[in-house]
Amino acid sequence: MKDSHRSVVRRSITPENAGRPLSPPLATSVMYHYESLSQMQSLHEQEITGFTYARDGHPNAVALADKISWMEGANIGIMTASGMSAITAAFLSVLRKGDSIAAASQLYGRSLKLVGGELPRLGFETRYFHASNPDTFAAAITPETRIVIAEVVSNPMVRVTHFEALADAAKKAGALLLVDNTFTTPNGFNPLAHGADLVMHSVTKMLSGHSDLNLGYIGGNDQELMTQIDDLIATMGFNASPYNCWLAERGLNTFDLRYRQSQENAEKLVGLLENHPMVSKVHYPGLEGHADHALAKTLLHNGFGAMVSFVLRGGRTQADIFLKAAENIPYGPTLGDVATIVIMPAFSSHRKLPREERQALGIEDNLIRVSLGIEDFELINKDFTKALDAVHMAISGPK
Numbered sequence: 176m177k178d179s180h181r182s183v184v185r186r187s188i189t190p191e192n193a194g195r196p197l198s199p200p201l202a203t204s205v206m207y208h209y210e211s212l213s214q215m216q217s218l219h220e221q222e223i224t225g226f227t228y229a230r231d232g233h234p235n236a237v238a239l240a241d242k243i244s245w246m247e248g249a250n251i252g253i254m255t256a257s258g259m260s261a262i263t264a265a266f267l268s269v270l271r272k273g274d275s276i277a278a279a280s281q282l283y284g285r286s287l288k289l290v291g292g293e294l295p296r297l298g299f300e301t302r303y304f305h306a307s308n309p310d311t312f313a314a315a316i317t318p319e320t321r322i323v324i325a326e327v328v329s330n331p332m333v334r335v336t337h338f339e340a341l342a343d344a345a346k347k348a349g350a351l352l353l354v355d356n357t358f359t360t361p362n363g364f365n366p367l368a369h370g371a372d373l374v375m376h377s378v379t380k381m382l383s384g385h386s387d388l389n390l391g392y393i394g395g396n397d398q399e400l401m402t403q404i405d406d407l408i409a410t411m412g413f414n415a416s417p418y419n420c421w422l423a424e425r426g427l428n429t430f431d432l433r434y435r436q437s438q439e440n441a442e443k444l445v446g447l448l449e450n451h452p453m454v455s456k457v458h459y460p461g462l463e464g465h466a467d468h469a470l471a472k473t474l475l476h477n478g479f480g481a482m483v484s485f486v487l488r489g490g491r492t493q494a495d496i497f498l499k500a501a502e503n504i505p506y507g508p509t510l511g512d513v514a515t516i517v518i519m520p521a522f523s524s525h526r527k528l529p530r531e532e533r534q535a536l537g538i539e540d541n542l543i544r545v546s547l548g549i550e551d552f553e554l555i556n557k558d559f560t561k562a563l564d565a566v567h568m569a570i571s572g573p574k
């Protein structure tokens with residue numbers, strides 16, 4: 176007879192298992208049950224470790240953060256819901272009334288919106304510097320500066336930060352240096368080993384690699400600072416979902432292979448673009464003619480990355496012809512995917528900036544940014560050649 180004291184609603188005990196699962200289990204539980212009050216008390220007093228409520232932490236976030244921290248050389252790492260929530264958490268946890276912010280003039284579009292719109296709205300002033308020109312640091316980084324933000328290689332102009340001078344300027348002013356290492360990845364550079372206080376990633380991009388999740392990571396070595404950030408993340412609800420962490424950990428397994436193949440494709444694409452009459456300029460730090468090539472050689476320990484930007488001859492009409500003809504290369508507002516993706520920053524990531532500000536950053540309307548994927552280069556070659564030739568035909572008739 177059916178036991179009337181049971182209910183399917185009551186949780187069942189996870190079956191005993193002396194073996195440990197080889198691939199990481201997905202832990203979706205929001206709450207964790209403890210046997211007694213004294214066990215709970217031991218947990219709160221940190222005599223034992225464990226999870227209580229998923230917004231405060233869960234196994235999938237800890238496992239993933241631990242791996243990224245290892246790659247970055249960070250003692251402590253925290254996962255967040257997105258790259259933007261990692262950046263926002265860093266700012267909100269350290270800024271106090273009267274503080275100001277120093278920001279590189281070239282940052283991801285939403286980061287610029289944060290430091291140029293949202294944080295000034297709350298009363299914080301932002302001053303800008305040109306990250307590859309140390310002469311601009313002193314005016315922006317002052318004793319009032321609480322936090323400095325820069326990317327190692329900027330989006331989308333792939334300019335390289337004068338890192339040593341920036342870390343020095345931040346230290347002298349008593350400010351924290353937060354570095355967005357999304358573009359460069361831990362394979363290219365480790366900011367914490369070069370004087371940064373905090374490193375962050377949009378894990379959405381190359382670390383996870385499949386454009387199927389949003390996640391952020393923030394890491395550092397100062398226990399007190401990281402506890403402050405951790406607390407803010409739990410309070411504001413910037414926490415990462417277990418499923419996204421689980422999926423990203425799976426993606427991370429192949430990161431190193433993807434990084435190498437994408438970078439090799441980038442180098443080959445640069446060769447193609449440099450020799451095509453429909454391309455007026457190629458931006459890639461590996462090129463001798465790139466403004467920051469010497470700096471890139473000293474900073475980047477593993478090649479020059481998988482991101483290439485170029486200026487197409489003509490204007491918007493020609494850009495449309497290019498994008499239509501490059502039918503196998505998706506136009507999408509992301510990067511670091513397994514497949515090659517193009518965007519036009521003036522119409523996506525940087526569209527919220529006034530045109531004059533975009534142009535001052537070098538972002539012309541016909542700038543195309545390419546995030547190289549891991550396809551066989553022959554496919555990329557075919558698609559780009561076809562698309563550039565289509566522009567050529569439209570401008571000057573058959574070659």
Ligand SMILES: Cc1ncc(COP(=O)(O)O)c(C=O)c1O
Binds near residue numbers: 260358376389510
């Ligand atoms: C360099 C860089 N930083 C931060 C972000 C924000 O990350 P997310 O989209 O995960 O919030 C992006 C997103 O494109 C980015 O390219």
